[in-house]
Amino acid sequence: xxxxxxxxxxxxxxxxxxxxxxxxxxxxxxxxxxxxxxxxxxxxxxxxxxxxxxxxxxxxxxxxxxxxxxxxxxxxxxxxxxxxxxxxxxxxxxxxxxxxxxxxxxxxxxxxxxxxxxxxxxxxxxxxxxxxxxxxxxxxxxxxxxxxxxxxxxxxxxxxxxxxxxxxxxxxxxxxxxxxxxxxxxxxxxxxxxxxxxxxxxxxxxxxxxxxxxxxxxxxxxxxxxxxxxxxxxxxxxxxxxxxxxxxxxxxxxxxxxxxxxxxxxxxxxxxxxxxxxxxxxxxxxxxxxxxxxxxxxxxxxxxxxxxxxxxxxxxxxxxxxxxxxxxxxxxxxxxxxxx
Amino acid sequence: xxxxxxxxxxxxxxxxxxxxxxxxxxxxxxxxxxxxxxxxxxxxxxxxxxxxxxxxxxxxxxxxxxxxxxxxxxxxxxxxxxxxxxxxxxxxxxxxxxxxxxxxxxxxxxxxxxxxxxxxxxxxxxxxxxxxxxxxxxxxxxxxxxxxxxxxxxxxxxxxxxxxxxxxxxxxxxxxxxxxxxxxxxxxxxxxxxxxxxxxxxxxxxxxxxxxxxxxxxxxxxxxxxxxxxxxxxxxxxxxxxxxxxxxxxxxxxxxxxxxxxxxxxxxxxxxxxxxxxxxxxxxxxxxxxxxxxxxxxxxxxxxxxxxxxxxxxxxxxxxxxxxxxxxxxxxxxxxxxxxxxxxxxxxxxxxxxxxxxxxxxxxxxxxxxxxxxxxxxxx
Numbered sequence: 001x002x003x004x005x006x007x008x009x010x011x012x013x014x015x016x017x018x019x020x021x022x023x024x025x026x027x028x029x030x031x032x033x034x035x036x037x038x039x040x041x042x043x044x045x046x047x048x049x050x051x052x053x054x055x056x057x058x059x060x061x062x063x064x065x066x067x068x069x070x071x072x073x074x075x076x077x078x079x080x081x082x083x084x085x086x087x088x089x090x091x092x093x094x095x096x097x098x099x100x101x102x103x104x105x106x107x108x109x110x111x112x113x114x115x116x117x118x119x120x121x122x123x124x125x126x127x128x129x130x131x132x133x134x135x136x137x138x139x140x141x142x143x144x145x146x147x148x149x150x151x152x153x154x155x156x157x158x159x160x161x162x163x164x165x166x167x168x169x170x171x172x173x174x175x176x177x178x179x180x181x182x183x184x185x186x187x188x189x190x191x192x193x194x195x196x197x198x199x200x201x202x203x204x205x206x207x208x209x210x211x212x213x214x215x216x217x218x219x220x221x222x223x224x225x226x227x228x229x230x231x232x233x234x235x236x237x238x239x240x241x242x243x244x245x246x247x248x249x250x251x252x253x254x255x256x257x258x259x260x261x262x263x264x265x266x267x268x269x270x271x272x273x274x275x276x277x278x279x280x281x282x283x284x285x286x287x288x289x290x291x292x293x294x295x296x297x298x299x300x301x302x303x304x305x306x307x308x309x310x311x312x313x314x315x316x317x318x319x320x321x322x323x324x325x326x327x328x329x330x331x332x333x334x335x336x337x338x339x340x
Numbered sequence: 341x342x343x344x345x346x347x348x349x350x351x352x353x354x355x356x357x358x359x360x361x362x363x364x365x366x367x368x369x370x371x372x373x374x375x376x377x378x379x380x381x382x383x384x385x386x387x388x389x390x391x392x393x394x395x396x397x398x399x400x401x402x403x404x405x406x407x408x409x410x411x412x413x414x415x416x417x418x419x420x421x422x423x424x425x426x427x428x429x430x431x432x433x434x435x436x437x438x439x440x441x442x443x444x445x446x447x448x449x450x451x452x453x454x455x456x457x458x459x460x461x462x463x464x465x466x467x468x469x470x471x472x473x474x475x476x477x478x479x480x481x482x483x484x485x486x487x488x489x490x491x492x493x494x495x496x497x498x499x500x501x502x503x504x505x506x507x508x509x510x511x512x513x514x515x516x517x518x519x520x521x522x523x524x525x526x527x528x529x530x531x532x533x534x535x536x537x538x539x540x541x542x543x544x545x546x547x548x549x550x551x552x553x554x555x556x557x558x559x560x561x562x563x564x565x566x567x568x569x570x571x572x573x574x575x576x577x578x579x580x581x582x583x584x585x586x587x588x589x590x591x592x593x594x595x596x597x598x599x600x601x602x603x604x605x606x607x608x609x610x611x612x613x614x615x616x617x618x619x620x621x622x623x624x625x626x627x628x629x630x631x632x633x634x635x636x637x638x639x640x641x642x643x644x645x646x647x648x649x650x651x652x653x654x655x656x657x658x659x660x661x662x663x664x665x666x667x668x669x670x671x672x673x674x675x676x677x678x679x680x681x682x683x684x685x686x687x688x689x690x691x692x693x694x695x696x697x698x699x700x701x702x703x704x705x706x707x708x709x710x711x712x713x714x715x716x717x718x719x720x
Contacts, residue, residue, distance in 0.1 A: 031489040054492050057515050178587075179620060187507060190484045197488065200511050 007282060007289055014296045018067075021303040025063035026055055029310050057201050062306060065199040068211040069264050070274075070302020072256040074294040075218045077271030078278070079253040082225045082287070083246065084155050090272035091257040094145045094158075094250070095165035096138050097266040100258065101192065102169040103137025104130055108188045109176040130191065131203075131262045138258035141165055145254065149246050153232075193319030194265035196306050207263055214256040215295060221249065222287035229285060269324040270305075273332050274298045280335045301328070377539070379559075380532040383524050384540065391415050392429075393543055397522050406522065410543055427498065427519055430546035435494060435518070437483055437501040439463055439681035440525055444541035447685070448550060456480045456494050464675045483507065492516045498544070502526065529616040531600050531687035532559055538685050554685075561688035562603075568702050569605030569695060576698050579609040579630035579663075580637040583655070588626045589618045597637070600687065604694035605702075609633055623657060635697065636663035637715065641674045647720050669718040670697055677714050689713050 027038055033051055045052040073091055080089035091097065107130060148161050177185055199207050224245045227235045232242055260267065278293040279285060305327065309318040377386040377393075385396040392411035399405050410427045411417055417426060435456035436442040445454050446467065460472045460479040471477040478494060481487035484507065491499070496518045501509050503522040513520035525537040535558050542551025578601055581590050591597040592615025593608065601608040609630050613619060630636075640646045648667065652659050663669060670693075672679050683690055693712040695703060703710050 029489050030487050031493045050493060050495055053515055053517075054489050058488055058492065184504075186484050187504070202511075 007284075010281060011292065011296060014293075014300055018296065018300045018303065021300060021307065022063055022067070025066070025303055025307055026059050028307060029054070029059055058197070061199055061201050061204045062196045063303065064204060065196040065207065065264065066302045066306040067299045068208060068215075069196060069260045069267065070270055070298040070300075070305075071215055071295040072211050072260050072298075073267060073271040073302075074274035074278075074298025075215060075291060076253040076256040076260075077273075078275040078287075078290060078294045079218065079221070079225070079249050080271070081275050082228060083249045083253075084159055085229070086159070087276070088272070089159075090268075091253060092166070092266065092268065092271070094162035094254060095141045095169060096145070096254050096257045097261050098166040098169035098173075099141030100134040100138040100261040101266060102173050103133040103135070103140075104191055105173040105176045105188060106137070107133040108191070109180040109184050130198075134265075135258055135262035137169070138254075138261055141169065142251075142254040142258060146247060146250060149250055150243055153242070155246075190319070191265050192321075194267040194321040194324075196264055196302075196320060198265075199263050203263070207259070210259045211256065214252055214259065217252050218256075218291055221252070222291055224249070225287040225291075264320070266321075267324060268321050269328045270298060270302060273324075273328040274301060276332055276335055277301070280338070378536060380530050381525075381528050381536040382530075382533060383527050384537070386539065386543070390418050395540065395543070397524070399522075408519075408521065412546060425519060427521075427544070429544055431497045431544050433494070433496040434498040434500060434544070435480060435491060435496045437486075437499070438523065438525075439465075440537070440684055441500045441523055441541065442468065443678075443681035443685065444538045444551070445545065447538075447554075447682075448541070448545050448547050450545045450547070452476075453545065455496050456491065458483055458486070463678075463681065465678060465681065486512060488512060488515060491518075525684065527616075529594055529596055529599065531596055531603075531684075531690070532562060534596060534684040535687050558686065558688050562691055565688060565691050565695060565707075566603035568704075569603060569699060572605040572699060572702070575605055575607045576634040577609060577632070578606045578635040578637060578698075579626070579633045582638055583623065583626075586623065586655075588621045588623060590621055590626075592617050592619050600690055600694060604691055604698050606635070606694065606698050627657065627660065631660060632662045634663060634666075635668050635670055636661060638669055638671045638718075639674060639679065640671050643675065646671060646673065646718065648718065649720075667718065670694075670715040671718045672714045672716075679714055683714055686713075690715075 027033065027035065031054055033041075033054070037048065037051060038055065040047050041052045041055055045056065076091040077089070080091060080093055081087060083089070084093070144165060145158070145162060149158055152158055152161070177188065180188075224240060227238055227240055228245065230238075235245075236242055257271075274294050274297050275290070278290055278297050281297070282289055282293050284290065301324075305320060305323045308327065309320055309323045311318075375387050377388070378384060383398045387394045387396075389409060392409060392415060395408040395410055397406045397408070406425070408425050408427055409417075409421050410429050413428050413430070430450075431453060433455045434445075434453055436445065436454050437458045439457075439459075439462075442451070442454050442457055445451050446465075451467065451471065454477055456478045457468070457472070458480060459482055460468060460477075463469065468477065472479055478490055480490045480494070483502065483504075486509070488511075491512055492515050495516070498521055499509075499513065499516065499518045500521050500523045503509075503524050509520060521540075523537065523540070525534055528534040528537070536555055538551045538555060539548065542548040579590065580597060581588070583589075590610060591608075593611045593613030594616045595618070596616075598608045598611060602611065610619060610621075644650065648664065648669075651664070651669075658664050672683075674680055677683075692703070692707060692710055693715040696710055696712050697715070697717060
């Protein structure tokens with residue numbers, strides 16, 4: 001009872017912190033908006049159309065994207081860590097992000113050479129779109145992994161297959177990079193650094209629905225995940241269909257990763273670090289608590305990263321990937337040391 | 341289960357593909373090409389339209405062009421143009437993504453119309469740096485990472501951008517409400533075609549008479565210079581550029597630089613290549629083809645002193661080239677001469693530079709005491 005109370009207090013404080021960070025995300029950016037002005041615009045959006053555009057059409061969708069992407073990647077990471085019983089597992093492990101990168105490389109870099117021109121005048125880019133290419137690449141790999149998952153029983157084998165697919169996709173990407181011109185490589189590198197600003201108002205509705213569906217589905221998993229922690233044999237004795245539950249976990253985790261990567265680029269680290277942070281804060285491995293906990297902590301940290309990436313004073317936005325690891329890595333080291 | 345997944349994925353595909361809608365522009369109006377005010381450039385056309393201009397910018401995909409109608413502030417806009425993109429000239433404020441754009445504003449003395457630029461740290465132009473430090477011009481980031489908030493905040497009439505197939509600026513236009521004008525000057529393969537883009541900025545500033553005059557002077561000088569080289573029999577061979585991370589990117593045989601080499605009476609090593617962009621050639625092939633070339637054109641953007649000694653340390657292949665051994669490197673120090681912003685509007689000067697090196701005895705009359713502006717022979 002006491003423990004439950006503590007958990008509720010913790011969850012509530014995370015939510016409150018999250019709300020504060022969310023407002024800070026609307027408040028702070030490279031254009032300085034005085035608090036009074038912001039408040040005015042929130043109450044009367046018509047009073048200053050320019051500021052209102054910056055706040056509602058640029059900062060707001062970015063904050064919502066950060067929130068959802070953070071939750072999605074963290075849940076995805078938790079699922080992977082439990083499924084593989086490996087504390088180093090993360091959403092990129094099965095090669096899904098590498099698949100997305102390959103898809104993007106094909107659109108950005110390959111369109112560059114069809115026709116033998118270095119920087120060609122093909123408009124394929126604008127017609128197909130990065131998100132679609134990334135999603136195609138990611139689902140292709142996800143399908144492959146799901147196919148393998150129903151054949152192999154041993155999860156270590158699946159990890160190795162995932163890593164190999166990752167290397168394969170990576171090397172194809174490198175070959176394309178090698179033959180591409182500077183501008184195209186730069187565009188690709190920038191995509192690879194991740195950003196929460198690419199979603200924008202027009203795609204936000206779809207992004208939100210797609211992510212929420214995946215997050216909602218994950219809320220049905222705690223029971224299976226808790227049993228899986230006991231080991232495959234126990235789980236089978238308790239009447240769990242191992243192959244089917246593995247399939248389901250990989251599907252949900254891969255789906256969330258694919259959607260986030262398609263829109264925000266391959267965002268590293270959150271998926272690995274947040275589950276550790278959640279286990280440390282809540283001191284439990286019960287997924288009934290862990291799943292909502294990683295969602296909320298993921299949102300919180302992701303909003304914090306987005307804020308740091310946009311601190312006034314930097315020209316342009318810092319890449320999200322640089323920020324996630326920058327603040328994430330010390331946190332993980334600290335936790336590991338505290339645990340001992 | 342499987343059917344459900346496939347259904348789900350197809351729904352997602354549907355939604356994602358809906359995001360990337362493409363706009364089609366009506367292209368029904370047949371243009372009378374004799375009225376086109378553009379002579380050399382292939383990626384834009386200007387037609388007189390009622391008492392203003394119709395500007396057509398060719399799309400990168402070559403399928404849908406973008407039309408703009410430009411009218412002076414004092415003129416009433418014709419009623420049949422309701423759904424068209426209209427630009428009032430002279431424009432009050434613009435954001436110029438490329439230095440080749442603000443360079444013309446500067447040349448026209450109209451820099452006060454430029455409110456934002458990109459990558460100000462790459463230029464050595466003193467006036468620009470001063471205006472940026474005084475806050476008159478705002479640096480809005482890099483072309484691959486534009487600071488959207490600052491662009492929205494500037495509320496410029498117009499955003500001049502360089503369209504690359506890999507960069508999508510459509511969202512920027514939607515958010516800022518500014519008119520997005522693509523400026524694909526880099527696609528022109530004729531040196532005079534590149535220079536002709538000054539006409540677009542001229543109209544935007546209401547100074548088309550000035551840019552028209554400048555351009556026709558450039559054409560006259562360029563043509564008279566290239567005509568003196570048509571008869572030369574001894575053509576020196578020339579190649580271009582240093583490798584980047586050991587990858588050699590050289591101008592294609594139909595590129596802007598290849599054309600200037602040809603007009604300056606030289607034989608470009610890759611002149612038979614058909615590309616207008618750049619070629620990726622491995623070091624072996626560069627050695628094979630260019631080892632005995634007479635001249636080597638190099639663009640230097642480093643701050644450190646540029647000498648043969650330093651180059652030899654940088655890459656042990658360099659001393660194997662004849663042009664290196666005989667000290668025939670033609671070097672442009674971009675920091676010193678503003679190569680990237682200005683040279684494209686002075687193809688006549690570039691041409692004179694190369695003729696000066698390739699055939700010094702052919703420069704006569706007003707060119708007699710010519711001193712190269714961009715490309716100078718590296719002596720030490």
